[in-house]
Amino acid sequence: MAVALTMAAMKVAVLRNSMNSQKAGLVVAGAVLGLILAGGTIAVAFVGDPNAGSVTGWHTGDLLAAAYAVWMLGWIFGPVFIGGGDETLRPEYFTLVGLRPRRLAFGLLTASFIGVAPAVSLVALAALVVFGVRVGSAVPVLIALPAVLLSLVVFVLLSRVATAVMGLALRSRVGAIAAGLSNGVILAALGQGWVFFVAFQQVGGIPPTASAILRYLPSGWGLIAVEAAAEGALPRAAAALAAMCLLIVLLLGAWAALLTRRTSAARPSVRGRRPMTAASAQGAVVAKELRTWTRDLVRNHQLTFALAYAVFFTSCMLFMGMNGLLPYTGAVFILMAGAMSANLYGTDGTVLWLTLMTPGASEVRGRQWAWLLTVGPVGLALTVAGAAITGGPWPLPLALTAALLGGAAGIVPLISVYALVPGIDPHRRGGNPLRSSEDDGSLTGLAYAVIGLGGLTGVPAGLVASSYGWPGVAVGIATGALCVWGLGALAESRLGSHGPELLQTMRTGKRAQSASARWKKFDDLPKRDQIIATVGWSLGAIPLFPQGIVAGVQKANGTTEKSWFLALHVPDPWGWPVVVFMVLLGIAMYGGALWVSYRPRPKEEAVAAAAT
């Protein structure tokens, strides 16, 4: 226990030391979002029919089981998506202390409970207690309390084991590809989850098979215990709790074993290598990039992930008997592959120094060609296959494929030099190959930016193709080529003019000082303003768009589906005031963030700021 407490204290110390205002703002924003989701889960415990079985309709137990399954999947796959999970304390730190694997695992596990995510999950799990109160007497509530705690331990342990397995999988090509496939499918399933709900809506509630499967998942065991207690089947309740304890012991053992594998060094590869046949500077860059795409297992994982995501994303509509999305599999793949490689220069790290020492070697162009050669053929093949299976339409998917390929090949290098997220140099990454940067939030933002901006590059071709057919393909090829050429040239010139600053950013992990005097650099803002800015930028969209504008549109259309729109839940005279309030709140949050970042300052102060 002493080890566990020491590690917990160590994590508190690390978190406190690394807590700057920007991080604090992100933590606050994350906590608010998490609490909204947790609140939603607790709300689920209040709706539906608490009594299981008998009649069709939405049962509270089924809904809770589904919600907890989503929470569990979030714990398992969240780290995969955002870059390696919580690595505040790394097992490598303790290799020389000589702890036995189980003690190490137990200590690290204890430290894992310190943070926002476990606290938020605990709130979400408290819905079990609410459910216990609804279904009956004191006994279900008494059973719910240990169930809540055990479920949290299971979530955290599953997350750690999943991350550790991923780390090991990424040491071999087969493992990297397998992990990419499964992660892609599951994330697509989470993203397309509404399909299942639409399907369930048609049959009037979650079908018994699905609700049984949801309960058999470890996330449902706590629920089983509470339901059993409500029925008076105490042995079954005890068995469910005991099963969770057993699972915890097994997971802890598995994690301990995985930790020892992680801290031992990977074997060097001794495979034969194909000789490099390039003969020009640009050819050399293409050859280097293509080799990196095939040899770097993290990039293998990214590509298979994008592939699996795209294929499942479009084909899961087949569950509803619709195949109309299949021709667009290629387009989805291209966007996802672009999002995955958004931090192109950041992931390579400080190797940029070589580019700086060899001016005029058309580095960006080489990378664009390599990206197109890697992603293009697969994307095109997916489009053609999808359109062939459904028998068309042909012009729109092909137009989008061409436009998005070029668009992404232009945007990826451009965004990676303009919004570089400093990463950890590849040779310093340690036992977790997924962790390419300390700044997960920015990486995720960059990925979304590529999806958003990349999607925009497909708009002209999409519009022409949907109105006039085949000419859209020509437009797609034209805008694609234009993006590759133009955005690439912009990236090239930025690299030329800001190369040393980008290298410095990567060396130190800090962004260079901004030249503008009116825009205050984030780090220069007072602490209070930093928190206002972070919370405003990251959460302002929620009241403004879904709760404000979308809710207003829904209300105007007289929609009966209330979903999570507050304005549709409140009694009638208050609906519109809530919409207006939400819109104003959103504008105020963005406005506040903008105001603290960019405020008119006296000229002397601006000059002084520029001089420092």
Added chain:
Amino acid sequence: MTAALEIAGLFKAFGEKVAVDHVDLTVPQGSFYGLVGQNGAGKTTTLAMAVGLLRPDSGGARIFGADVWSDPDTAKALVGVLPDGLAMPERLTGREVLTYLGLLRGLSKDVVAERAGELLEVLELDSAENTLVIEYSTGMRKKIGLATALLHAPRLLVLDEPFEAVDPVSATTIKGILRGFVAGGGSVVLSSHVMALVEQLCDHVGVIDEGRVAAAGTLEEVRGSGSLEDAFVELVGASGAGAKELTWLSR
């Protein structure tokens, strides 16, 4: 004769902290120049600015008369650089790194192949033919870095801590290469905090302390009658004598 490297008034501050404070240094052609200083004295920052890897707040650098910032193509073709601790194209083998870089430098394919083979052999990296750079040991990374610095036959080498983590046998090899390079008319600047090594190799020394040049000149001028180590300790004002003991370590 133009200097191989001329650094004039380099200044760099990171926030409040001044890392390099108006440094002037001149590296004559054909000299073997040692830059010494404590950890954090500003050696790496100075060298990075001298070759164009870090933009100075003020001041500049010329390599054989070519300004690093206004005429980078000329300046950078004349210099080979070994930075400390930066990444390489990690997923390439040693030979591939050299091939890639040679082509980037505009060398022809045959010349690249010939030089790469020779460099790998001399630096004893040819036995790890199929090993990717990311799997190299620290010493091997230094050696492949040195090979990339030498590949395009520069006239000036700027090496940041070239001997750190290099085993004694490899160190002897590297010393031999560098001496040969200087004997053939090349110029070398290296940074180190190992005084004995600088004394053994260099004919010119610059001492950097807290971002300023504390002394610069030929080895004899800087060290005077004593050893370089004594001169250094005196210059940077650290109290070498009367070092504190750890009482609990001795029995």
